[in-house]
Amino acid sequence: MTNKKSVFDEENANKMYILSVIVENKPGVLFRITNLFRSRNFNIESITVGITEKPDLSRMTITTVSDVKTLEQLVKQLQKLIDVIQINVLNKENAVYRELALIKMNAKDPTTRIEIANFASIYRGNIMDISNETITVEIIGTPDKIDAFKNLVSSYGIIQVARTGVSALPRGAVDDDL
Amino acid sequence: MSEMSGAAALMAALEKEKVEFIFGLPGGANLPIYDALVDSKIRHILVRHEQSAAHMADGYARIKRKAGVCFATSGPGATNLVTGIATAYADSSPIIAVTGQVALPMIGKDAFQETDIIGVTNPCTKYAFQPRVASEIPEMVKKSFYIAESGRPGPVLVDIPKDVQQQITRMEFPEYIKVRGYNPVVDADLSEINKACEMLLKAEKPIIMAGGGVILSGAFSELQALAELLSIPVVTTFKGKGAFPENHQLALGPIGMHGHAEANKMVLEADCILAIGARFSDRTVGRFDEFGKDINVIHFDVDPAEIGKNKSVNAAVIGDVKSSLRSLIKLIPKNFKTNEEITKLWMARKRELVNYYEDSIKDYSREITAKKALKKLRELLPAEGIVTTEVGQCQMWASLHFDVISPGTFFSSTGLGTMGFGFPASIGAKAAKTDVPVVDIAGDGSFNMTENSLAVSVLEELPVIVFLLNNQMLGMVAQWQRTFYNRRYSGVHQRNCPDYCKLAESYGAQAFRVSSMDELDKAIKNSLKSDIATVIDIPIDPDEDVYPFVAPGTGLKDMIIGA
Numbered sequence: 001m002t003n004k005k006s007v008f009d010e011e012n013a014n015k016m017y018i019l020s021v022i023v024e025n026k027p028g029v030l031f032r033i034t035n036l037f038r039s040r041n042f043n044i045e046s047i048t049v050g051i052t053e054k055p056d057l058s059r060m061t062i063t064t065v066s067d068v069k070t071l072e073q074l075v076k077q078l079q080k081l082i083d084v085i086q087i088n089v090l091n092k093e094n095a096v097y098r099e100l101a102l103i104k105m106n107a108k109d110p111t112t113r114i115e116i117a118n119f120a121s122i123y124r125g126n127i128m129d130i131s132n133e134t135i136t137v138e139i140i141g142t143p144d145k146i147d148a149f150k151n152l153v154s155s156y157g158i159i160q161v162a163r164t165g166v167s168a169l170p171r172g173a174v175d176d177d178l
Numbered sequence: 179m180s181e182m183s184g185a186a187a188l189m190a191a192l193e194k195e196k197v198e199f200i201f202g203l204p205g206g207a208n209l210p211i212y213d214a215l216v217d218s219k220i221r222h223i224l225v226r227h228e229q230s231a232a233h234m235a236d237g238y239a240r241i242k243r244k245a246g247v248c249f250a251t252s253g254p255g256a257t258n259l260v261t262g263i264a265t266a267y268a269d270s271s272p273i274i275a276v277t278g279q280v281a282l283p284m285i286g287k288d289a290f291q292e293t294d295i296i297g298v299t300n301p302c303t304k305y306a307f308q309p310r311v312a313s314e315i316p317e318m319v320k321k322s323f324y325i326a327e328s329g330r331p332g333p334v335l336v337d338i339p340k341d342v343q344q345q346i347t348r349m350e351f352p353e354y355i356k357v358r359g360y361n362p363v364v365d366a367d368l369s370e371i372n373k374a375c376e377m378l379l380k381a382e383k384p385i386i387m388a389g390g391g392v393i394l395s396g397a398f399s400e401l402q403a404l405a406e407l408l409s410i411p412v413v414t415t416f417k418g419k420g421a422f423p424e425n426h427q428l429a430l431g432p433i434g435m436h437g438h439a440e441a442n443k444m445v446l447e448a449d450c451i452l453a454i455g456a457r458f459s460d461r462t463v464g465r466f467d468e469f470g471k472d473i474n475v476i477h478f479d480v481d482p483a484e485i486g487k488n489k490s491v492n493a494a495v496i497g498d499v500k501s502s503l504r505s506l507i508k509l510i511p512k513n514f515k516t517n518e519e520i521t522k523l524w525m526a527r528k529r530e531l532v533n534y535y536e537d538s539i540k541d542y543s544r545e546i547t548a549k550k551a552l553k554k555l556r557e558l559l560p561a562e563g564i565v566t567t568e569v570g571q572c573q574m575w576a577s578l579h580f581d582v583i584s585p586g587t588f589f590s591s592t593g594l595g596t597m598g599f600g601f602p603a604s605i606g607a608k609a610a611k612t613d614v615p616v617v618d619i620a621g622d623g624s625f626n627m628t629e630n631s632l633a634v635s636v637l638e639e640l641p642v643i644v645f646l647l648n649n650q651m652l653g654m655v656a657q658w659q660r661t662f663y664n665r666r667y668s669g670v671h672q673r674n675c676p677d678y679c680k681l682a683e684s685y686g687a688q689a690f691r692v693s694s695m696d697e698l699d700k701a702i703k704n705s706l707k708s709d710i711a712t713v714i715d716i717p718i719d720p721d722e723d724v725y726p727f728v729a730p731g732t733g734l735k736d737m738i739i740g741a
């Protein structure tokens with residue numbers, strides 16, 4: 001009985017998924033995809049687009065937090081779009097994935113600047129800009145790592161944040177030929 | 179290879195697709211196309227409103243089982259098409275809408291009659307093209323037809339900037355095209371068909387639910403063969419009405435909000451449901467959680483995204499339902515015999531339910547009622563006659579009281595429920611099949627929305643019969659106000675305006691107003707004999723309700739069979 005229930009919970013639990021979607025590189029494709037999310041009520045955490053190794057194809061990386069059923073519908077509806085060529089569903093285990101964030105903080109006091117610089121180096125971040133009033137740090141990593149850094153420095157007062165959203169590739173050998 | 183304008187290339191490409199009719203209306207941004215039309219063999223049907231052009235293309239497509247084509251200019255012409263495109267999308271009907279667009283350098287400048295029609299129609303088109311150079315047109319047209327007609331069919335928009343229509347260039351017309359990222363035909367998974375077959379063979383009270391997909395793929399004989407082989411009763415969705423002959427002893431008719439009572443009842447008593455080309459819409463199944471609960475549900479569909487969308491199923495066969503059904507039939511052992519005792523009980527239950535509801539659903543009493551009128555129409559209309567409907571009570575009465583005998587001769591705006599669809603769509607159907615009578619079972623409110631297509635029916639000699647169930651009301655809305663709003667009528671009275679007979683005559687059509695069943699009999703016979711557009715104005719009581727009724731949000735088991 002308890003066993004059954006836990007399986008049930010597992011299926012309904014929300015998890016993070018990363019969809020790596022190969023699409024035609026032409027105008028209007030991003031619009032069609034985001035419009036699909038809106039009209040079918042799908043939630044997305046982040047979306048990135050960039051050209052692939054082939055100039056006529058783009059790779060979109062979409063992160064979403066959902067249950068298995070919703071994910072399945074999302075994938076099928078995406079697959080129906082004629083400009084979508086291939087979809088890979090990735091997760092934390094089978095993918096390399098990274099996000100870049102730029103975080104600008106209050107740092108009027110020189111010791112604050114040193115403290116933040118120390119934190120940044122622990123997170124393998126880079127100081128991108130320093131002024132008398134502010135310091136801007138670049139952090140690259142998983143979204144969790146970026147969140148953790150943000151928490152760490154939040155007491156200094158975060159002024160601006162820019163995040164790229166997740167980019168990802170499956171681990172290991174490539175078995176598709178596009 | 180030859181030099182020609184983009185507009186001429188469009189016409190040539192349409193001719194290569196064997197297009198017979200174009201339904202449309204010109205304007206500034208498609209003048210070059212209309213000029214090229216002068217030299218084309220394709221017949222142009224001038225409409226009085228672009229919405230009707232899209233409905234005509236849709237009606238043509240549903241009967242011809244081939245994409246219908248409509249033309250409109252940019253801006254308001256294009257936006258007038260939208261209701262028709264959305265209607266076709268909701269019912270998976272293949273139409274190609276060709277719109278004019280402002281010239282490329284003007285796009286994005288809020289030019290006169292500029293509308294981003296690709297953006298506007300995005301959620302209701304299967305795909306959209308906008309050629310940037312004229313030489314792209316032949317290939318785009320070919321792809322449009324391929325995309326619109328294959329897999330789960332749907333509308334495709336081709337939006338052509340005016341300067342691209344005018345550009346003269348060398349054209350190549352490809353024989354073969356490939357659309358990367360679009361693989362509409364998948365071979366059904368044999369192991370799933372096997373699983374489905376086992377479930378069906380071991381079921382004691384199986385039922386088939388046939389949807390619009392059966393009609394779209396023309397799987398009529400396969401459906402009938404399967405049902406007869408295993409003695410399985412057949413219900414349909416409303417879109418699937420007429421996928422199976424409704425006078426067949428296994429036929430139960432449509433289920434759903436205004437489904438046949440015995441069909442709604444029996445589908446809940448089944449121990450296995452085989453859904454073919456159906457999408458388990460809310461109007462059909464009532465409540466997703468109650469329908470097919472704890473029993474085996476098998477789903478055949480061409481669209482993978484339909485599997486599990488509204489209803490989790492126990493076996494899913496993805497692919498063209500016609501070939502999936504053929505494979506299924508082949509798997510049934512030659513010597514297979516249904517358990518006669520069990521089949522007999524199931525058949526007896528069907529008869530029992532039919533008789534029960536025949537006695538307990540009270541007929542509305544009056545000289546002419548919707549039911550009597552529709553039974554009369556069925557009696558007089560040949561089996562191969564085509565019937566479409568408007569939306570509202572008229573539509574639901576048609577579903578309940580007009581039996582479709584010849585498969586594929588009935589259609590309606592079932593997904594979007596577009597008032598004003600039936601009449602122009604019936605003209606499109608007539609264009610597709612000129613040798614059979616075509617009837618639009620209409621309500622006064624709906625007919626009023628696109629009645630100007632009378633001009634088309636008369637002038638283009640595409641005569642159809644408008645069977646007008648005239649309650650001087652937006653009757654279906656009035657019924658809901660009676661039922662759920664304590665008879666507080668609001669915005670439903672048409673107040674006997676216009677006079678539909680005078681209206682019809684002013685267009686040069688023929689009109690009959692009937693006040694008895696005898697007159698109706700004569701009017702139908704006369705209409706069928708003559709070859710001119712006809713309106714039969716049939717006054718019915720504004721208070722007549724449609725029953726049975728499954729209130730929204732409730733399940734089929736909560737069906738109400740009378741006031």
Ligand SMILES: Cc1ncc(C[n+]2csc(CCOP(=O)(O)OP(=O)(O)O)c2C)c(N)n1
Pocket residue numbers: 568569570571572573595596597598620621622623624625647649651652653654655
């Ligand atoms: C374009 C459009 N507008 C509004 C509705 C909502 N609606 C559904 S049925 C109906 C009444 C239809 O009246 P009529 O054509 O006279 O048919 P009746 O119900 O009286 O038989 C209305 C207004 C609709 N379906 N379509």
Ligand SMILES: [Mg+2]
Pocket residue numbers: 621622623647648649650651652653
């Ligand atoms: Mg009415």
